[in-house]
Amino acid sequence: MVNRVFRTALLSMAVCGVALTAHAQTAAPTPAADPVVARVNGEELHRSDVTRMVAQLPPQVQQMPIEMIYPAVIDQLVSGKLVASAGYKAKLADSAEVKDEVKRAEERAVQRAFIQKEMKSRITPKALDEAYQAYLKQNPPQDEVKAAHILVEKEDEAKAIIAELAKGGDFAKLAKEKSKDSVAAQQGGDLGYFTKDAMVEPFAVAAFAMAKGEVSKEPVKTQFGFHIIKVEDKRTQPAPTLDEVKPQLEQTLSKDLVTALVDELRGAAKVETFQMDGSPMPKEDPAAAPKADEPKKP
Numbered sequence: 666m667v668n669r670v671f672r673t674a675l676l677s678m679a680v681c682g683v684a685l686t687a688h689a690q691t692a693a694p695t696p697a698a699d700p701v702v703a704r705v706n707g708e709e710l711h712r713s714d715v716t717r718m719v720a721q722l723p724p725q726v727q728q729m730p731i732e733m734i735y736p737a738v739i740d741q742l743v744s745g746k747l748v749a750s751a752g753y754k755a756k757l758a759d760s761a762e763v764k765d766e767v768k769r770a771e772e773r774a775v776q777r778a779f780i781q782k783e784m785k786s787r788i789t790p791k792a793l794d795e796a797y798q799a800y801l802k803q804n805p806p807q808d809e810v811k812a813a814h815i816l817v818e819k820e821d822e823a824k825a826i827i828a829e830l831a832k833g834g835d836f837a838k839l840a841k842e843k844s845k846d847s848v849a850a851q852q853g854g855d856l857g858y859f860t861k862d863a864m865v866e867p868f869a870v871a872a873f874a875m876a877k878g879e880v881s882k883e884p885v886k887t888q889f890g891f892h893i894i895k896v897e898d899k900r901t902q903p904a905p906t907l908d909e910v911k912p913q914l915e916q917t918l919s920k921d922l923v924t925a926l927v928d929e930l931r932g933a934a935k936v937e938t939f940q941m942d943g944s945p946m947p948k949e950d951p952a953a954a955p956k957a958d959e960p961k962k963p
Contacts, residue, residue: 699711700712703739705743705750715738715739719738780923783922784918784923788919793914793915796914796917800910801904807861808873809858809859809899810858811856812896812897813836813837813840813852813853813854813855813856813895814868814893815844815850815854816849816890816891816892817844817890817891817893818845819891820884827880827881827882827884827893830893836853836895837853837854837855841853841854845890854895858900867885867886868885868894875896876896877899880894881893
């Protein structure tokens with residue numbers, strides 16, 4: 666099963682040229698950290714070759730334990746090396762088709778390297794801090810409630826539980842015994858902290874209107890049934906730290922900076938574009954440009 670899935674994935678990689686691209690973008694590890702895992706007619710295959718191949722496989726294969734797929738990886742690496750060696754012997758490395766593919770792969774690798782170099786120099790601590798401050802302004806902390814609930818099907822059941830709680834009944838114990846929400850029931854009905862928009866409206870309105878320590882005096886009806894709510898705490902949602910949102914900020918900054926970088930390069934370059942048949946692009950007619958609305962003539 667593993668071999669079949671793996672070979673299908675490998676075939677896709679070969680057809681799409683992914684393996685070559687992966688090799689171009691992965692930095693060579695140091696020999697001490699990259700032991701030999703196989704030799705084919707004297708040519709060495711290293712652990713880094715295994716890592717590169719696994720990284721290009723479908724997610725469902727990557728999630729398998731490496732011990733499970735390692736034999737299949739080695740087998741396919743050896744097969745690939747044998748096929749490549751045969752191709753070199755046939756002088757295919759000198760063919761126009763292969764040279765063109767290698768050139769395109771190299772160009773993609775150089776593109777990535779240049780963008781990574783520019784992003785590293787442009788995403789400075791100052792740029793990150795400015796983006797973080799902007800993020801905090803755009804995402805102000807929200808109010809949160811920490812609550813527990815007991816969910817039952819009928820209103821009479823809910824009223825009976827409220828009466829039992831009023832007599833000193835233990836909320837967590839009753840939640841474990843009677844609540845339909847089996848997940849929360851295991852935690853004594855605890856739902857943790859949540860914002861108002863995280864819950865269905867009737868439940869959220871009731872919970873946020875209650876005081877800390879209060880238990881609902883009437884059942885709260887939602888599409889799930891009838892709830893008895895206990896508000897355990899209220900707070901303002903803590904703002905995320907820079908480290909928590911740093912990956913998200915870096916991704917956003919990268920998109921903006923790549924766009925700016927390409928605009929800079931275009932501004933300094935002479936670019937000519939042609940139609941698909943190689944003929945000149947038609948020039949825009951200034952007279953055809955949209956005009957501002959003019960008053961209608963009577």
